[in-house]
């Protein structure tokens with residue numbers, strides 16, 4: 177009788193052990209040990225012409241001439257110019273200066289940017305070209321696509337147009 181009791185006890189202990197092992201295994205062998213795709217590890221090619229929902233197609237720097245042909249969808253109203261001025265003062269004055277002449281405090285230790293008030297430059301560049309400069313950056317100018325929306329970038333372009341030297 178005693179042996180039967182011990183045997184039953186052993187079977188129960190064994191079953192508990194197996195179940196415990198299963199629980200521990202399930203909780204420790206989590207997704208970090210299964211085949212997975214790590215962000216940035218592989219590049220997937222997106223189907224051509226894909227646009228994120230609620231987003232806008234970003235034209236890369238290499239296709240600036242294509243971006244330059246984009247029309248400005250934001251009318252240069254006093255409100256849009258004021259909004260653009262406000263953004264310009266926050267993001268652009270360190271290099272381009274308050275006046276846009278390219279004399280910001282950073283330029284002493286950085287490549288001086290062009291004078292944006294220059295009439296010749298103002299004429300040579302389309303709104304789309306400058307919008308692209310803000311969105312994806314220039315040769316050394318950083319891109320502001322992360323910080324500024326497309327609309328804010330057009331507003332800044334509208335503000336820059338008011339700086340044109342007559």
Ligand code: HEC
Pocket residue numbers: 264267268269270271272282286287288289290292297301306309310313314315316317318320332
């Ligand atoms: C870190 C300094 C820096 C900041 C900040 C900066 N720029 Fe520039 N920007 C430059 C430099 C340098 C150039 C000269 C072109 C080049 O080499 O990228 C330039 C060129 C430009 C041009 C002229 C492009 C052309 O050739 O017609 C425009 C327009 C412009 N920036 C607008 C802006 C606006 C708007 C902002 C703010 C959102 C801004 N920049 C912020 C450095 C800067």
